[in-house]
Amino acid sequence: MKRELLSGNEAIARGAYEAGITFASAYPGTPSTEILENVVKYKEDIQCQWGSNEKTAFEEAMGATFTGARSLVAMKHVGLNVAADPLFSSSYLGADGGFIIVSADDPGMHSSQNEQDNRNYAIAAKIPVLEPSDSQEAKDFVIEGIKISEKFNTPVMLRSSTRVSHSRSAVEIGERETPPEIHYEKDFQKTMLLPVIARKKHIIVEKRQKKIKEFSDTFKYNSIIEGKSRIGVIASGIAFQNGREVFKDDWFLKVAMPYPFPEKLYKEFADKVDKIYILEENDPIMENFARLITPDKEIIGKDLFPLTGEMTEDVILSKLGKKNLTPDFDINSIPKRPPSLCPGCPHTATFHNLNLQKVTVTGDIGCYTLGGLPPLNAMDTTIDMGASITAMLGMEKAMAKAGKKLKQAAVIGDSTFFHSGITGLLDLIYNDSRGTVIILDNSITAMTGHQDNPGTGKTLMGEDAPVVDILKLVKDGLGIEHSFEIDGYDVKGIRTLLREELKRDSLSVIVVKRVCALLFKKPNWSPTIVDPEKCIKCNLCLKLGCPAITSKNDKAFIVSSLCTGCSVCIQVCPHDAMHHSDEDGVHIKDTSLADVFKGGK
Amino acid sequence: MKTIVIAGVGGQGVLTASDLLSDVLLDAGFNVKKSEVHGMSQRGGDVIATIKYGEEVFSPLPAMKNADYILAFEKLEGLRNINFLKDNGAMIVNDFVWEPLPVASGAVEYPDDIEENLKNYSSDLTLIPATDIATGLGNIRTTNVVLIGVLASKMDIDKDIWINVVKRKVPPKSVELNISAFEKGFTFNM
Numbered sequence: 001m002k003r004e005l006l007s008g009n010e011a012i013a014r015g016a017y018e019a020g021i022t023f024a025s026a027y028p029g030t031p032s033t034e035i036l037e038n039v040v041k042y043k044e045d046i047q048c049q050w051g052s053n054e055k056t057a058f059e060e061a062m063g064a065t066f067t068g069a070r071s072l073v074a075m076k077h078v079g080l081n082v083a084a085d086p087l088f089s090s091s092y093l094g095a096d097g098g099f100i101i102v103s104a105d106d107p108g109m110h111s112s113q114n115e116q117d118n119r120n121y122a123i124a125a126k127i128p129v130l131e132p133s134d135s136q137e138a139k140d141f142v143i144e145g146i147k148i149s150e151k152f153n154t155p156v157m158l159r160s161s162t163r164v165s166h167s168r169s170a171v172e173i174g175e176r177e178t179p180p181e182i183h184y185e186k187d188f189q190k191t192m193l194l195p196v197i198a199r200k201k202h203i204i205v206e207k208r209q210k211k212i213k214e215f216s217d218t219f220k221y222n223s224i225i226e227g228k229s230r231i232g233v234i235a236s237g238i239a240f241q242n243g244r245e246v247f248k249d250d251w252f253l254k255v256a257m258p259y260p261f262p263e264k265l266y267k268e269f270a271d272k273v274d275k276i277y278i279l280e281e282n283d284p285i286m287e288n289f290a291r292l293i294t295p296d297k298e299i300i301g302k303d304l305f306p307l308t309g310e311m312t313e314d315v316i317l318s319k320l321g322k323k324n325l326t327p328d329f330d331i332n333s334i335p336k337r338p339p340s341l342c343p344g345c346p347h348t349a350t351f352h353n354l355n356l357q358k359v360t361v362t363g364d365i366g367c368y369t370l371g372g373l374p375p376l377n378a379m380d381t382t383i384d385m386g387a388s389i390t391a392m393l394g395m396e397k398a399m400a401k402a403g404k405k406l407k408q409a410a411v412i413g414d415s416t417f418f419h420s421g422i423t424g425l426l427d428l429i430y431n432d433s434r435g436t437v438i439i440l441d442n443s444i445t446a447m448t449g450h451q452d453n454p455g456t457g458k459t460l461m462g463e464d465a466p467v468v469d470i471l472k473l474v475k476d477g478l479g480i481e482h483s484f485e486i487d488g489y490d491v492k493g494i495r496t497l498l499r500e501e502l503k504r505d506s507l508s509v510i511v512v513k514r515v516c517a518l519l520f521k522k523p524n525w526s527p528t529i530v531d532p533e534k535c536i537k538c539n540l541c542l543k544l545g546c547p548a549i550t551s552k553n554d555k556a557f558i559v560s561s562l563c564t565g566c567s568v569c570i571q572v573c574p575h576d577a578m579h580h581s582d583e584d585g586v587h588i589k590d591t592s593l594a595d596v597f598k599g600g601k
Numbered sequence: 602m603k604t605i606v607i608a609g610v611g612g613q614g615v616l617t618a619s620d621l622l623s624d625v626l627l628d629a630g631f632n633v634k635k636s637e638v639h640g641m642s643q644r645g646g647d648v649i650a651t652i653k654y655g656e657e658v659f660s661p662l663p664a665m666k667n668a669d670y671i672l673a674f675e676k677l678e679g680l681r682n683i684n685f686l687k688d689n690g691a692m693i694v695n696d697f698v699w700e701p702l703p704v705a706s707g708a709v710e711y712p713d714d715i716e717e718n719l720k721n722y723s724s725d726l727t728l729i730p731a732t733d734i735a736t737g738l739g740n741i742r743t744t745n746v747v748l749i750g751v752l753a754s755k756m757d758i759d760k761d762i763w764i765n766v767v768k769r770k771v772p773p774k775s776v777e778l779n780i781s782a783f784e785k786g787f788t789f790n791m
Contacts, residue, residue: 314665545706
């Protein structure tokens with residue numbers, strides 16, 4: 001059998017193909033994004049699409065299951081908060097075609113605003129959850145998940161994590177199962193969640209969970225690994241692999257389905273050992289079950305191991321008192337390397353101006369969240385997707401009630417605006433709110449690695465799509481009179497417009513439009529250069545936070561290999577010390593979106 | 602089981618190098634697991650990839666004082682990851698400075714004692730001007746292959762396997778260039 005080194009996300013995609021799935025949807029979010037980006041390789045067999053947000057993607061996959069199609073929806077952990085409403089309904093509705101909900105959690109918060117443990121959602125929604133520990137299992141559990149889903153008429157959650165999704169290990173490649181026949185017959189009792197029907201459904205769900213609990217005891221991926229000691233370890237997900245590095249001679253209960261917890265199998269395991277360690281990332285899910293089943297057993301879980309961060313080999317060893325994690329070399333003594341907006345980033349000029357004008361900025365989720373870091377320092381809040389607009393309203397109204405006033409702007413990206421900014425903007429219109437909403441439209445979902453969205457003109461499957469024009473939407477569609485569009489590289493234009501609009505006592509919208517600088521393939525940028533005679537080292541250009549600008553011999557200096565020729569620093573310099581070079585190539589400011597497509601997006 | 606840590610700055614080709622390396626190890630008959638960092642840190646932040654290989658590999662993650670080899674694409678990033686190095690592990694560092702933003706904006710200084718610290722904490726240090734070598738060969742993008750050449754000279758894997766993987770992984774028209782880059786690294790310590 002052919003074996004390939006696949007990432008967890010690639011393996012989930014392969015699993016979707018082999019399981020006979022024919023519909024897959026998602027909203028991109030690290031660490032889940034590459035799942036759909038890889039499922040789309042099978043677009044001949046699987047309909048693939050990005051939803052505008054996780055809720056729409058979830059409901060679209062639910063709809064597909066009504067036709068008997070095997071479906072998959074993928075999102076990052078916080079995405080499931082957005083999709084929580086249909087998640088709970090889906091448990092009652094069951095799944096005609098098998099239904100997999102992939103939640104990619106982020107213990108350690110590599111790229112997230114929190115580290116919630118989404119196994120809690122499976123328990124709350126009363127659906128089974130599978131936790132793979134490597135890429136082979138990531139693939140297998142999609143296939144097994146579809147079987148469980150169809151056998152018990154339930155959606156199945158697959159809980160991945162950053163380390164499972166983004167690590168690579170060997171996977172055996174198999175054949176695709178023939179998908180079930182697609183059919184639809186109206187069945188009111190089955191698909192209408194009216195209270196009178198839902199009451200009956202809830203009883204069915206509770207019975208179903210009992211049956212799945214019995215199944216969990218016999219599920220072949222829940223297994224006991226014999227040891228040579230009287231010590232036992234219960235582990236799931238990547239914590240299982242990390243734990244194997246530490247507890248080399250001990251018994252393991254390898255749990256693939258932490259809920260419903262395999263009670264009988266656990267009892268059998270507990271009889272073999274005197275003391276049990278439980279390794280699971282974030283919350284004590286398995287631990288709580290184990291303590292309930294065997295209250296007198298010596299169990300060591302979250303009383304020793306942390307609720308926060310990753311359960312790495314080092315963390316386990318240090319908590320056991322077997323390794324001192326005080327480093328030889330103190331890395332806090334050297335400069336950090338925080339991520340930053342890129343050279344040529346079309347967001348930089350906007351944040352530079354917001355910083356200068358001392359605005360209270362409610363922010364949002366995307367690359368542009370980096371505008372809150374030094375030296376731009378132009379963001380006050382980050383809550384979740386879409387909250388820039390709504391939090392601005394709350395602040396404004398609360399201040400107004402007390403007779404006070406702030407100079408306020410909300411900053412949101414194009415994809416985030418489509419995700420959940422539009423509804424917030426409706427609230428602003430409806431409640432006669434003031435403030436300036438700045439939509440940074442770089443024509444792509446950038447942070448997660450350039451996914452298409454309703455504003456880009458392409459679908460996930462590479463087909464042409466209508467381009468939603470944000471200015472038209474807000475001005476003509478929602479009727480916001482003071483709506484403007486401006487070029488992201490026009491420093492002075494943005495400054496003037498901001499100054500005007502921030503004074504206004506009503507709502508306004510500024511769409512800052514300029515394509516993401518990273519969308520150009522193999523660019524040949526002609527860089528900007530500094531005239532050292534004219535530079536007086538006032539440092540204003542350094543306050544842009546552009547990675548291409550540094551200093552040399554006490555003068556500003558531009559690293560030409562990084563510079564795109566966006567001209568923002570040229571406009572910011574008060575001493576006319578910066579100008580475009582004559583080097584061959586193009587200044588990015590002289591390009592348009594069409595140039596991106598010419599190069600093949 | 603052995604561990605290799607590859608460290609650098611987002612955009613330097615750390616992930617590409619780690620892909621090439623895992624192919625070499627697979628071809629050499631090992632079980633391989635690799636972990637990567639994606640997302641926010643790719644926007645100019647520090648990036649590491651870890652490769653573990655051997656007869657049986659469980660965790661794909663690095664542990665302190667556990668790396669047999671560290672390959673750093675930038676000096677500061679070499680020092681940042683020095684605590685992963687085993688007592689007798691090999692440290693291969695590109696003699697190249699990429700100032701992080703807090704340094705470029707003048708908030709802090711780039712340390713001037715990196716070389717000294719690297720020597721203090723590793724008994725087997727190779728400091729190689731890989732970026733200069735690659736630029737000299739005509740393409741700065743071959744920096745990672747120069748560094749991989751150095752690593753190859755320190756590992757007990759047949760040279761042909763390395764050469765074959767390089768040939769397979771790089772675009773056809775740049776095979777010759779990349780093989781030269783590999784050789785420059787391979788012979789650097791000889």
